[in-house]
Each structure stands twice: as structure tokens, then as C-alpha cells.
Amino acid sequence: MRRVLLTGNAAAAWGARLARVDYVPAFPITPQTEIIEALARWIDAGEMAARLVTLESEHSMITAAGAAAATGVRVFSATSSQGLLYGMEMLYTVAGWRVPWVLVNVSRGLSAPITLEPDHNDVLAARDSGFLQIHCAGCQEVLDSVLLAYRLAEDARVRLPVIVNLDGFYLSFTREPVSIPEPAEVDALLPPFDPQGLAFRAGAPLSQAVAVLGGGPYSYFRYQVQLAAQNALAVYDEIAADFAERFGRSHPAVEAYQCDDAEVVLVMMGSFATKARAAVDRLRDAGRPVGLLRPRLLRPFPAAACRRHLLGKRALAVIDQNLSPGQGGVLATELAAALYGRPGAPLLASFIGGLGGRDIPPEELFEIARVTEAAAERGETPPPRLLYTEAELRELRKLQTIAAVERDRRGPAP
């Protein structure tokens, strides 16, 4: 084991390298490109025995990944944002093929307006595809999660592809000290891919991905995906325990920080949760019983683990770095579904923030805790709230004023 400074992208590439992947279909997109470039360099230098093939889009990249996995080889790829959505129909399709492989997504806000900076709407668009999802908060976690993801995907009780998510810029381009495990240690955790039924064998031709007619067989096969995804909860706990024993690093399905005696719990996913962790420390210093819960698994959703940590608390502040227009935050909805009707279910206050890479500074997290505590005091659920300051609105209004002057100068449209 050695400890080096790695970006989140490099950590993802190291995960794929240590997993001894066989095939990497690739297509560049900011802020992910560094991952496939690192793999190309290692393959070229003979440090990795894999094939990397550039495709003409993410759509063909995800298709090629699924098809290669269906022949029984270990497959890795990476994308981001628009790329993930461009391949969306294939996410559902390859999950339905029941081919285990790992796709790293470097989160980035979706168009329009187009941006390069992160939020979680891209990866949440893949929520219902059948891919499992692991969300990372740090660079070490990215490397470890890629390894965990292969074990999870390939387990006989699961057999589904997995997305490992890291936030663009905040993780993709940020260097942190990362322990790179020895290959032999990883080999012990992650044995060679056992393709089971997935194989191209001479003399035993097999037609895959056939169509079905009628809702009966269709429902059966889709529900098989649901059962497999549910199995993944217990399988994940097993694998995470094995990983912790081998490497001394714990990556539970749900990470709880200062939750045991907390009255108010902040709930967040991804790298921005590290800001909430720092805010919790400050609030604790001020004597406020606040904790943090960070689901690492989004699919399958670890509802029971969330309940274990949250039932009996006074209130939750769910901070969603995504927006489902017409509803609000996706994580808030997921948690509400997990807690509804349960004795001791806390009040749930929903906050939307960090869209398109917008920062969530400590002051806002303090304010969120204050608002949530006050709501708990009154016993009244506040309406969902967008984290947006007056200063930001003033800046935007200035730009709109400039645009209006320009528009008026030109006169009405012909």
C-alpha cells in the first residue's frame, strides 16, 4: 500500500486498474476525460492488460460496454452529465441484460442552461434504470467504491451494473491523499470475474436480449431486476464489512456522523456532505445536538438503515443537490417514503442547494439547522426552500437589467 495525492478522477482510474478490467469503451466529456486518459496511458505502457476503444458517442459507448460484459469480460467506463443522459435508453437496456459492469459518473449539471459544474440531476436521472448507485464524498472513497462496485455487481445474488458517482470539480479535480492498495490485496477482495451464464462458447450458441410479447413476461423480467436490486442491500453490507476488515476503511451503505444523540439531522449525498460534516462540528461546539446522515447507496435505497438512524429524531434537514421540478428534492422524497407512517418519524424540512456547482457555505448550513430546529419547535413543516442569497439575486438582476437595456435598444421584433 502506498499513499499518494490523487484527484477523484485518478482515484476512479486506479479503481479500474486494480479491478483488472478487460475492456474500456471510451468517449471524452468534461470533467471526466482524465479518467479514460489515465487508463489509456497505463494500457499503452503495458501496466494494464486491457483494451480501450474510443467510440463515437456515449450512446454507443454504453452499448458496447453492455455487449462486452455480456460476453463474460470485466468492463469499465466513465462519463458525465449530458453523456450519461445521451446513453439513457441503453442504461435501462444493459441493466435489463443483467450484465455486471461499473460506470463512473462525474456529476455535472444538465442543460439548459448548459454548465460544467456539478449537481446530481444527471445521476438521479438514471435512478430508475436498474443500475445500482454508490455516491462518494472523497477521493479515497472513489477508489474503494469502484472495487466495492465490482464485487456488488458480480455477486450471484445481484448481477446488475453499478454507477459510482463523484462530483465534478469538487472531487474530479481535487487532490486528496489516497491509499492505493496492493494488487494482491485487491485480488483477494475481488476475484476474477465469474461470468456464470454470460459467455460466448463455441458449440453452445446462445441468443441474448430477446424481445418479449405481453406484460406477463415483461413484468417478470423487470421485477427480477427489482428483486436483485433489493438483494444488493444485504450483499453490500457483507462486502463493505469484508472490505473494512481487509483495508481498515469503512464504507457503510449509510454514513452516520454524530447521529446517536442528535435531535436534528442534516441529510446529504456526495462531496458537499463534507461541508455539512464540518458544520456539524461547529454546531456541536456551540452545544447544538446536530448530526449528519449521508446515504452512500441511492439504489438500492437503504431505507431500513435510514430509519434505524432517524426514527425518534425531532427533525431532518434534507439538502438536495438536485431538483425535480414540480416536486422538489429527490432525496427528500426518498426519505419521506422511507419514514412515512413509522412511529417516531421526524419532521422533514427540504432544502435545494448546490445546483450547477453553487457553493453551500457554512453560514447556510447553520441557518438550515436553525430553521429546522425552529420548525421542530413549532411542529410545523416548512415549505421547500432554495438556497439562494439576496446578493446572488442582486447580481442576476444586474445582468437582467443590462439585457433589458440591450433588448430595448434594438426595439421590438420585426
Next chain:
Amino acid sequence: MATETRTHALKAKEYKSDIAPVWCPGCGHFAVLSALTKALAYLELPKERVALVSGIGCSSRLPAYLDTYGFHGLHGRALAVATGLKAARPELTVVVAGGDGDGFSIGGNHFLHACRRNMDLTYIVMDNEVYGMTKGQASPTTAPEWSRSKLTPHGPGVRRFRPAAIALAAGASFIARGFAGDPSGLTRLIVQAIEHRGFSFLQVLSPCQTFRPEQTEWKQQVHPFDGEPAANDLEAAARIHADDGMALGLIYVEPLPVWQPLAQPSASLAEIEQELSL
């Protein structure tokens, strides 16, 4: 051009917006922007009758640098956006700008069908044989042995996409090639492309100083096409077959039926009812 669109003439620079391009110094795209504004000025097109549509990439920044209508679409989707725009607003001069990555890989399918559909669009592809915005990967027009990309250190190893040949096979009615290093020739080609009724495909060799510095040699390698532009597809095929990829000029132009959906229904409701009654 329809004469009723001509109003008071504008100078070329008046078609430029006050946003400074973010392109690297020496980028060929500056010359394309400049030639395009000269062509618009020459054609005396009012700004509000011109729409620039693009996808994603360095060259797709272009609409922001013009003071006309602009639409910055999504990666590969410029032609689809332009098709919708032209269908709804046929009176607009719709110019589509993008790069070889946007147009030939992720948007390649739209390129084929835009050629075939032959709507009255002008498609300018600034071809630098590289994905510039993601920092230097092989595009469909990159030579198989180009080995300076981190992603393909031994070269992409795949035969090049041949834009002119594909445009011809897909049914384009105007095919030309310009060069950023020949601004007057490029301006003339853009004028011809806009004036042509139908889908005009203009490939512009536009060097990337940052990721393809060797493209400065293009200045020595380009040469004019021999002879007159082909007026039918057979002649065009012969010209394109003999082409080394560096020949400049109008390759092929033929008046072919232009597809434009009608704003009015082709039959009245009464007529349709009559046809359907038993």
C-alpha cells in the same frame, strides 16, 4: 437572395457581437467568424433575418460572437435544432456552425439526414481533426496514425471519415471546402453556400494551434480544385474520388428539390372529411 430582405447595408464588423472569442490565439475559427460576417454584409442580410445555430465544442461558440439570432444547442444536435427552426421560420437564413467532433461523430446521424432532406440550410463545419474542447482527442477526421492524443497514443487506428464523399452519398446538393488561411476564398464560398437553395455543406479546414500545431503546414498543402464544380453526382463522385482532402473550392452544386414543410394544410378539413366518408 430574395431582394425584399435587402435593407440598408451593414459593415461586416457590425454583425459581430461585443463578446470577445475565447478561442486560443491563432485558432482558425477567427478567420471563419470574420469571413462569415463579410459574407453576411455582402449579401446585405438584415441581422434579424439570420440565425446561427451550433452544437457543442470550440467552434460551436460562434453564435455568441455574432449579433444575429443565435442558438447554442447540445452536443451533436445543431442540425436537428436548425431543422426545427427552418421548418417553423422558413424566411430566416439559417446557418449551422460546428466542428468535426460535433458534426461527424456524436451528431453524425443528423448530418446524413440533413444532407438527404435538403432543407435550405448552410452547414459550416470547422474541421481541425481534433476534439479541442476536451483537450485533444482524435475525431472522425483524424488520421489513423496521429499519435499525440493521451487517449490514443498509437493513433486512433481507424480510417478517416470523408465528409465530402459522405455528403454526396447522403444526397447533399452543395458541397465545398474552404480554408481558414484563405479568407477571401472562404468568404466567397460562404456567400455561395448561403445563396444556394438547399442543404449547403461547407467543410472549412480550420487549424487548431493548441492540439494540432503541425496544421500550420496546411498553408503549404492546400491547393485549388482542378476544373469547374461538378453539376451532377457522377461528376462529383469523380472529383471527390481524386481529392486528397486539401483541395479548396466548390466541389459540387446541383439544384435539387428543396424540402420545406408547408405552413398551410395541404387539404381543407371538409376535403379530408369527404375523402374519408363512406
